Amino acid sequence: MVGDLAHWLPMDVDIWAWVGGTQRELHEAGNTGLAMALGDVPAQALEGRFAQLDVVAPAITQHAESLEKPWLELFARYWHLLGRVGDRAMGGVALDDAASLAEFAERGDVAECPAAPGGVEILAVTQANTDGPGYAAARLSSLGAALDGVGPDSLAFAGLATQYVLALVDAGQAAEGVAYAEAAVERLRGAGREASWELGAASARALLAAGRPGDALTALDASTGFKPDDPVAKGRREALLRSLVLATLDRTQEAVEALPDLDVVGDHPREWAEWARTVRVLVESGGSIANSWQLGRILRQWMTYFETMGGHRARFELALTAGHLAVARQGLWQARLLADEAEAALAGLRATEGLTDRVAELRAAAGAAKEAPQPGPRDELVAYFDAADGSTADPERWVGWLWPLSGADLEATRRHTTTLGFLGYPGVGADIYWKALAEDADPAAAGEEDLAYLTGLLIEARQDERVESLAARLPETASHLALARLHRARERWEQTAAEAELAVANGGGLEGRRLWSGAVQQLGDNAKAAEILKPLLETGEAEEEDVWRVIVMSTAVEDWATVRAAATGLGMPIEQGEGPIEEEWHLVRVILPAPDGSQREVLAVRTGPATARLAIPQPRGMEYNAGDVVVIDPRPLEPIPEGEEERESFVIPFAGVTMLRPGGYTSWFFDGAAPSEDEWTEFNEVLAERGWPMWVYSDENYRVTHPASGEQLPGVFGWIAIPPAVRPADLDAVLDDITEQWSHPLAWLDLAREVGIEAERHERISKEYGL
Structure with a gap:
């Protein structure tokens, strides 16, 4: 794994040699899991396996601290942060961690690590994610200092130079960025090295910012064969940049064809602002791009993401872009709200020159545009709304049409505010609904449906104080239900259970029992959670989902009588009797x-x-x-x-x-050259006769080395599980008997060490065949 990574990841070759040596040390010290994880961390960061990365990297960091290995700590922290600020484009939320890493990389026992300049690079990326122009000067200073100590012979050079070019562009010095990029490419060529694709792309961006889109396209074409630092992302990033350049050149159809689909960029926040910008250019130039309410809803979700992650500049740019797209499709109410969104984002920016003028431009465009004509008379709009085809209706248009009625007409208010929430504006909807139900009326007199809708909007808008205020003014049952909903949304399970139980005690019924049961299950008491739902089965109020929940929770506590009764109620053919259900289905x-x-x-x-x-x-x-x-x-x-x-x-x-x-089975690893087809068939049959499960984990590309000729042979490795009644020595004997006549021996080193039989032979096989 390390050998492969060293060819394409942005770290000095020396660091990969060090990683390999550290893996061997960890293996020898018994930290096999940590050693294996170490080699996989970079791939997790670049391939988007963030759920793994967010668990494994901090664990490696913690081990590195305890083992007093600062280089290992730097390695883990670097890749974890790259996974956060690279593809996920985190900004302000990662600034402190990035600054801490940059400071850590300057420590005396770390500074000599070949990867130490990565700390400065990561900090610059994080600052750019937060507010590129606002941090431009700081980025130029820190990157310049790092580049002074790194020559073009280091693999750290291209990454630092790339960030320096992008910082120059953000500083309004695009021409200087072009010159610096060209000089960096020449310095690399003089050192016998090729520029990275990212450096070539930065050069193209600088040319585009300098008003030279034709030269930008030429630069992008010239860099397409350069080796990328991030090979996983290169394809979509290159296509997106190409689309933007072509759109700027008014080569609209080519730009549309080059633009990555939404489902390609949708999971990659780093591309969102540029993708939206390109779409706007194409829409305004008449390209065949669907400027729909669905697009507006997605862009709104992206803004919310960047607001959460401290991506203030991206949030601002997305708000303006989405606002102008909304004007183009006559979603004028949304354009006005997006102008407010952009203005709110200014508070997080360090550099705001000219931005208030851009917000004013959006407001002026919305004010000058014409509203879409209503589908019918104002007093019949609710009826028209209800009659609209849900698959073809445009909720964005309906928000605009219902707005004059909302707050005064309860039926219109209900539809208007919930649609606002659906489109990503729960706070706006909550404000209108709140005024109608809680300020202009007595909420205690409101219907259950209205209270549920209002509570949902308030919770989604994170207006928790209003939920609590509302609950204090409601009758007891409705009050407890409102609070239970709030606690569930915030994952406060003990409070959810307490409020839901009180709601049930006061006639809270179906929803109360569901809330109560769900909270109790989260607290680990499946038996009680199932008992809470059982009355719904008895009264017939339960829906199929409730029955299945009872089945799952009753199964977890082995209440087989309840499982059988509930399953029978669903029409499932279950064998009657007592005790566990142990059938063979599929x-x-x-x-x-x-x-x-x-x-x-x-x-x-x-x-x-x-x-x-x-x-x-x-x-x-x-x-x-x-x-x-x-x-x-x-x-x-x-x-x-x-x-x-x-x-x-x-x-x-x-x-x-x-x-x-638990079945009590124990797994044992085997590894070696693949046997013949007949030998492998016998191997499988012998294990199957004994009921010992076996599974091959290697793929067709796995190879081992012939000890005499050095030839690469097809290999096979996997695991065999034996039940608790079988001794490891029994498996060792069976494997020895099956494989005795094979052309190439199979190794089961851990098993041999466990039973104390021929461990040295298996060690020799592992070494000779490079297992």
Whole structure:
């Protein structure tokens, strides 16, 4: 893994040699899991496996501190931050961590690390994410100082130079940025090295900012073959930049064709502001781009993301871009709100020159545009709204049409404010609804539906004080329900349970029991949570989802009588009797958590309404293994195919909920050159006869080295699981017997060490074949 990464990741070759050596040290010290994770962290950062990265990198950092390995700590912190401020484009929320890393990299015991300049680079990226122009001077200062100490022979040079060019552009010195980029490319060429694609792209951006789009396209074409620092993102980033340059050149159709689809950039915040800017240029030049309410809703979500992450400049630019797009489609109410959004974003910016004028331009454009004509008379708009086809109606238009009625007409207010919430403006909707129900009227007299809608908007807008104020003015049942909803949204489970229980005691019924049961389940008491819902089954109020929740929670506590009764009520053919339900239904895929924060998909046999027995041996260190019976959530995670042939081969995935009964199986690793087809068939048959699950984890690309010729041979590695009644020595004997006549030996080193038989032979095999 490290050998491959060293060819394309932005770190000095020396650091990768150090990483390899550190991995060996950790292996020898018994920290195998940490050693394996170390090599995977860069890929996690670049491939977007952030759930893993956010677990693994801090764990490595903590171990590095305890082991007093500052270079290892720098490595883990660098990649974790790159995963945060790179593709995820975090800004202000990561500034302190980035500054801390830059300071850490200057420590005496760290400064000589080849990767130390990465601390300055990460800080510059974070500052650019927060407010590029506002931090331009600071970035130029720190990057300039770092570049003074790094020559073009270092792999850190291109990354630092790239950030320096981008800082010059943000400082309004685009021409200087062009010159610096050209000089940096020449210095790299003089050192016998090629520029990175990112440096070439920065040069193109500087040329575009300097008003030279034709030269920008030429530069982009020239850099397309350069090796990228981030190979995973290069394709979409290059296409997006190309689209922007072509759009600027009025080559509209080519720009439209080059523009990455929304589903390509939708998970990559770093591209959002530039993508929206390009779309605006294309829309205004008549390109075949759908400027729809759906686009507006997505851009609004992106603004909310950057507001949360401290991406103040991106939030501002998105608000203005989305505002002008809204004007173009006659969503004038939204354009006015987006002008307010852009103005609010100014408070987080350090450099604001000319920005208030741009906000004023948007307001003027909205004021000069014509509203879309209403579909009918004002007093009939609610009826028209209700009659509209939900699949084709434009909610953005309806917000504008209903606005004059909202606040005065309750029916219109309900539809208007909830639609505002749907489009990303819950705070605006909450303000209108609040005035209508809580200021101009007595909320105690409001209907349940209105109170539920208002509470939902207030919670979504994070107006918690208003929820509490509202609850204090409501009758007891409605008051407890409102507070229970608030506590659930904020994941305060004890308070949720307490308020929901009081609501049920005062006639809170269906919603109260659902809130109460859900909170109690979160607190770990499945038995009580199921008991709370059971009365709904008895009265017939329960919906199918409630029945399934009872089944899952009752399964978790092995209340099989309740499981059978509930399943029978759903029409499921369950064998009657007492005790566990252990039938053989069909194969399923169970999605379970892994220690590194990722998820694993494990083949299993469904044995009941909410149970499955795992069939695949798992590596050591996992909390589950073959033979374990787990509780599953019986809602499929993927839609069932409609075609009969597809359904026959489709294995349904279900989320794992909790362990029910461990099988006690132990897994043992094997590795070596792949045997012949006949030998492998016998191997499988012998293990299957004994009921010992085996699974191959290697793929067709896995190779081992012939000890005599050095030839690369197809390899195979995997795990075998044995039940608790089988001794490890029994497995060792069986494996020894099966593989005795193979052309190439198989190694099971950990098992041999466990049983104390021929461990040296397995060590020799592992070394000779490079396992």
